Amino acid sequence: MRIKKLLAMLLALSCLLAGCYTSGNKEAATGGGNQDENGQVSMEGLVTPKDKPKVVILTNAGYGDEAWANIIEDQLEKAGFAPEISLLPDYASWRAAVDAKKFDLAITYWNTVTGSPDYAVRSVWHSKGPLNLYGINDPTLDEYIELGSTQTPEEYIETYNKFEDYLVEDKAYVIPIYVSIKTLAVNNEIMNPDTVRISKSRSMCWEQLRFKDESKMASMPFIMSQTASDLTPLDPVRADDGSTFMLNTNSYIRLMNLTDTDEITTDSTLSKAYAISDDGSDFYFLLRDDVFFSKVQNGHAVNTGERVGAEDAVFSLDRMMNKDSVPDHKNFNNFTAMEKSEIVTDLESLKSVPSKQSGKSVYDVLNEGAVAPVTSLTADKAAADNAAGVYQVVHMSTKYAFPQILNVLAHSSGGIVSKKQIETVNAKFLKDPAAYEAGKDVLYGEQSWYTEGASYNNNLVCSGPYIAIKKNDVEIFFEANPGYMPTETKYAPKIKTIQMKFIKDSETVFSALRAGDIYIMYTIPTAKIDMVKEDPKFTFKEIPGNAYNYLAFNFDGIFKSENLRKAAQYAIDQEQISAVFNNRLIPTYSSVTPVLNTGKALKADPQKTAFYLSEWAKETDNY
Amino acid sequence: MNNKTFLKRTEARKLKNFSELGALNISWAASLVIALVLLYNNFDKSVMGFYIDKMSFPLGLAYLAAAALSLALALASRAGIKAKDGIAPWVRAAAVLLVPFVLIGNVFSAIAGFMTAKKTKPIEYHLAYFSILNNMMVFVIGSLNLFKPELPENFWLGQGLLALSMAFYAVALVLVSRAADTGRYARLAPLAAILALTAAVGNVFALLLALVVFARIRNEGGRNSIEWVETLRRVFRNYMAILGLLVIVVLLTLSVVSALTFDYRTATSNDYSTLMRAPSMEFPFGTDDLGRCIFTRIVFGARISLIIGMISTAAPFVVGGLLGAAAGFYENRLDNVIMRVMDVFFAVPGTLLTIAIIAAFGANMLNLIIALSISNVPVYARTMRAQVMVTSNSEFVEAARGYGRRPFEILLKHVVPNSMAPMIVRASVSIGIAVLSTSSLSYLGLGVEPKIPEWGNILKIGSKYLETNPYLAIYPGIFIIVLVLAFNFLGDGMRDALDPKLK
Known part of the structure; x- marks a missing residue:
């Protein structure tokens, strides 16, 4: 009994001493137990490396x-x-x-x-x-x-x-x-904060932006900023970084879009509806007829009158899956699953293909999204007339079942470009790729076309809600495409001009936001978030x-x-x-x-x- | 009427002759200001009422007490001087009460206390009590670590040594004061030797005291006046200069003693449980975004700032000085060659040169010192050259030539020592500039690496939180300002002391 007591006291004393030792300035020894509670690692016989790694x-x-x-x-x-x-x-x-x-x-x-x-x-x-x-x-x-x-x-x-x-x-x-966590601060004295979206993956949606004072849409530019001033081409397949992610997203329409929480949607896309075949390797898109290409004339965006149609969609899909369609195809790897694309003209063929969605035929699924029942299909985009039931349908297939390709099409690299314009501007390269000289031959979308100065010759033709007008070292201007879904209230771009300033340092961007020089800011420095939350001038939004x-x-x-x-x-x-x-x-x-x-x-x-x-x-x- | 003005003037002159009065006035004014700042901390603007803060309230009261006592003594001294041409002995005795206020960091009162306590004040007396004050300040600063959950390993050793040295200085104070009165220095040699030893912690006052005692012994009990001791005495007549010197020496001593009384890991190691704490007893200046104690970081930062400041001043001082001396003394061709090279250096903006050197060779302490030194060489060369040219034409140099001394000997023994005054003044100011440059470069990310607690680095982190946690930037900012000011005041004082016209 006494020995036990003595032992206990000794133990307590040693614990005390050990405690003193570890609470002192020496580094505490790690470990000590024999066995982890989960029994995963044994702490017995541990050694310390002689030379630290x-x-x-x-x-x-x-x-x-x-x-x-x-x-x-x-x-x-x-x-x-x-x-x-x-x-x-x-x-x-x-x-x-x-x-x-x-x-x-x-x-x-x-x-x-x-x-x-x-x-x-x-x-x-x-x-x-x-x-x-x-x-x-x-x-x-x-x-x-x-x-x-x-x-x-x-x-x-x-x-x-x-x-x-x-x-x-x-x-x-x-x-x-x-x-x-993605963060966004909106100056709610100028902007209608509900129209500024923050999304998990997709880039900012410009066409939905509205000012608080709606009468200023045409007269006042929307001002924001981005970091990079040296831009990769405004050609979706040749851009893969932050310098043009937002710019391409808003310059070219796509077949698919992502919602703020990353679900696929046809909102503000060229598709009225889409269908997936039941084996998951064929995809059908019913195209809308109210999107037209814009171009720059006399320093302003004008409607070319040319519809964005199935031939442009197929041309763009072919470019995505063909590595050699442009000299430096940055996004080819995302599209390797794609096999081929075509314009569908045989309406009956769609009725016989069962869809993965709800088991109906592809035709039925597409028809559900149409404004008027689909009565005929056309290969001529000029002939499309949705109200009269004349539609265009694009079919794309993948080498194996790969439903996630729809997400890839929602990425900025899935933008639809003008077949006519690309074939004109890139004619030399398309005719003989070997003759192309990087740095000397300027391809479609490269920034020198629309950079102010002697070489300015803006030949962009854009299918999206906005088109780049001019750029210099400090900012780039965009104007709304007058031919982009003009009758849609939610998705027709209402703010005429977008002015994107190039500001490198996020602290400077934040100062600009507070000074009212820019109206929104994404990715607020963490130390400043509380300031934004407390300031009634700003609406704060966040999303993982x-x-x-x-x-x-x-x-x-x-x-x-x-x-x-x-x-x-x-x-x-x-x-x-x-x-x-x-x-x-x-x-x-x-x-x-x-x-x-x-x-x-x-x-x-x-x-x-x-x-x-x-x-x-x-x-x-x-x- | 005329008579009245005259009386007023004589009275003013009379009052001015008593440095004690000036020190007491500064003491009450400074204590009052600090007390008000501390007590303001207890005022809550949102409810327009007072609350009692554990830290600032008692401290504020203590400063208020120091202010009251200083004011009372100042008034009493003033009355005494007016009436009897002297300060009453009871005032001098009471002044000792001001000394303990150094324990709450009030050096103004402590200085006033020491100054008033003794009537005749030889330079030895000043040096001795400044030695005590210096170590006391370092002791007090170190004692703040008592509020930390863990004490540095050698904390008590460090504090003990400081306490011991203070006791020793107290003894020295008595002995040297007595020796100064009697003129019998001979037996003080061992004391001076120990003093010199204790100066190893960075206490320049103790070192100076030892040197003064040695010099007195050599000069037979101070019967002959010694030029440099006289200069020193004149420096000590300038209150601001000596306050500057105290700040510098305290930081210097702290840099050395912090090896024992502070834990370097508190300054560099992240602590995720103490992120962004506001100032408290445990963290007097708060903690930064990585949970490191700003106070400890500033203490260790003093080391880097002083090392860089001193080396990057000493190096161009020596190099530039030698080049300038050679150029000024030998004239003609050598002068032309050296000075044209210097002109080239002068033509490149100093900051640009520094940034270029760091950009080319990388950002670390050695490169920083080299960069800062190189851009300073021509400044010293020019100063030295001009002074050497003046001195070379003096009669005593002519005399030395007449005696047939070799030119090199004349340069080293007669010309250079007599041309040092402007160099010293320039050096004391340029240390401050070097400290600023180091901080600025670190702030820009071009100085020492981010983890090292350098003042500019600390300030850089603070700048991110200027609006939300301003203390992160304010404290390192204050230290940079105070150190640079200290060097500037000291430089001013030295210039006055070395100026033959003001002797």
Whole structure:
């Protein structure tokens, strides 16, 4: 009895001493228990690496990533790594370092702009993905991706769930950091805040914008800003970055659109209705007849009188799926599933094809969206007359069942261009691609056509609600297309002029917003959000985004070891990172997590880090 | 009428002769201002009423007390001077009460207390009590760490050493004052040696005191006047200059002692549980967006600012000084070559040159120092050259030539030492400029790397939160201003002290 008491006292004393020790200035020892409650890792026989694993964190200052690079460095350091930040000024140098494998961890992000899970996974994680810069080559991942792409939403949920478990926890191919919340501030003294949309994936919708004072629509420009002033071409298939994402979205109409929560819709598209064949590989679009191309004349937008029709849609679809249709096809990889497209003229053939939607025939499904019953189809776009029942239908097929192609068509690269104008402007290239000289021959949509100065010769012909008038180093002007659904009250563009200023620094943009120099701002700096909320002048809107921020591994370096990858994974505490940004970041798991709202997140776990670090030390004989 | 004006003037002159009165006046005025600022913190604008803040209310009252006591003593001294041409002994005795106010950071009162307490004040006395004040300030600043949940490893060692040194300075104060009165310095050599040793923590006052004592011993008990000690005495007559020196020396000592009394990890390591805290006892200046204590960051930032400031002033001082001296002394061809090269440097804007160097070689501390130094070399070269040219024509140089001394010897032994005054003045001002440049460059992201607690870096983070959490920018801003002001005041004081016309 006495011995037991003595022992207990001794134990208590030692605990006390240990407590004193850890509460002092020395680093607290990690771990201590024998077994994790979940029984996942054994904490027995752990070793500490003799040489801490040296990790270079590649950071792109151009995206402002140094803010969390600091936190990641701090967390890895506390977990027993020897991290070091390599800060590069822009994407180009960041990419060069990735390609040269001069990194261990690279801070980067993937934005699922189509809102479809296939788009979320294919580019980066498929062994043949165009943005798989890190050499991930795992047949299991490829299988999941291929399987998911052919499945319906009900079916693919499980596939993608398995995919992300395998990607994140089984193999530790990635360290998730966060998903950001998109934010928007609208100056409600000038704008009608209900008409300014914030969407998960799609870009801003200009045609719906309305001023608070509706009498000013024609006389006052709508002013906003964007970062990039050097623009990629205003040609949908040749643009793939933020410099023209919004501009192309509003310059060209598409066959499909996304709602604010990423569901596909025909609102403000060229389609009145669409139908999917029951095998999921044929797609039919019933076109509307009230959209006309605009062009620039005497510095203003005018209606060309030429209808946007099936031949333009087919021409555009062919360009999307044909890699050689333009010299630098930036979006080809999104459209690889597409096989062919054509104008349908045989009305009867549609009646015999069963649709995936509600089991009716394709004809019936399309007819439901028509203003007057579809009585005949025409290949001549000038002959279309919806009110009289004369319609145009476009048919597109995919190589395999791939319903998610509709999401891809809703992306800005799915914009419909004028067949006539592209064939005129790009004639030299189309005739003999080999004769084309980059930098010398100016193709359709390139910014020199509409940049003020001697070379100004605006030859844009646009199907969308707006058309670019002129551009210089500080701003670009757009004007409404008078031939864009003129009778639709909701989607006819009412504000005549849109003035887009180029402002690089978000703090400056914010100042401009407060000064009333611009009317709206997306992506408000987190430190300023409370100010926006408190200011009655502004309406604040937010929506969880699809931008998945993560750390990519260099599998040829120290992170060849799965154990070390897992050690690093569990060292990153997403909650802490979010706390630094006013809890305005959403902890996440894989790139499909935000798209499918699987709600998973990787939890930091110091014990697991200690365990895997020990495993790594053992496997490399470094203890 | 005339008589009245005359009397007024003599009275004003009489009052001006008593530096104690000036110090007491500054003491009550400054204490009052600080007290009002602190008490204003207890005023809630939204309800137009007072509430009691745990931190600022008692502190405000203490400052108010210091102000009241200083004012009373000032009035008493004034009356005494007017009536009896001197301050009453009871006033001098009561003035000692002002000294403890240093514990709440009120140096103005403490200085006034020490100044008033003793009637005759040799330079040794000033140096001794400034040594005490300096270490006391560092002690008080370090003591703020007591409110932190964890104390730095060697905290008590550091604070203990400071306390010990203060006790020693108190003894030294008595001994040197007595020696100054009697003129018997001979036995103070060991004391001076220990003083010099304690100066290793950065206490320049103690070092100066040791040097003065050594100089007195060499000069047989101070019977002969020593030029540089006289200069020092004149510097100490200028209140603002000496306050500037105190600020600099406190920061210097803090830079050294912080190795023991502060924890560097508090300054650099993120703490996600203490993000964006407002100022409190635990975090006197609040915490930043990564949960780091701004106060600790500023303390460690002082080290970097002072190191960069001093090295980037010392390097061009030496290089520019030598070049200028050579150019001014040897004239003609050498002069032409050196000065034309300097002109080229002069033609390039300093900031541009600095940014170019950093852009080319990368942003780190060494490059920063090199960059700041290079752009300063021509300034010193010009100053030195002009002064050397004047001095070379003096009679004593002629005499040395007459004695057949070699030119090089004349330059080093006679010309350069007599041309230093403007150089010293320029250096003291340009340290301030270097501190500003470092901060500006860090603010622009061109200085030291973001994680290092440099004042410009701290300010840069604060600038993001200027509207929501202004304290993040205000405190580092104040420190930059105060340090630069301190150097400027000291520079002014040194210029006056070294100016032969004002002797």
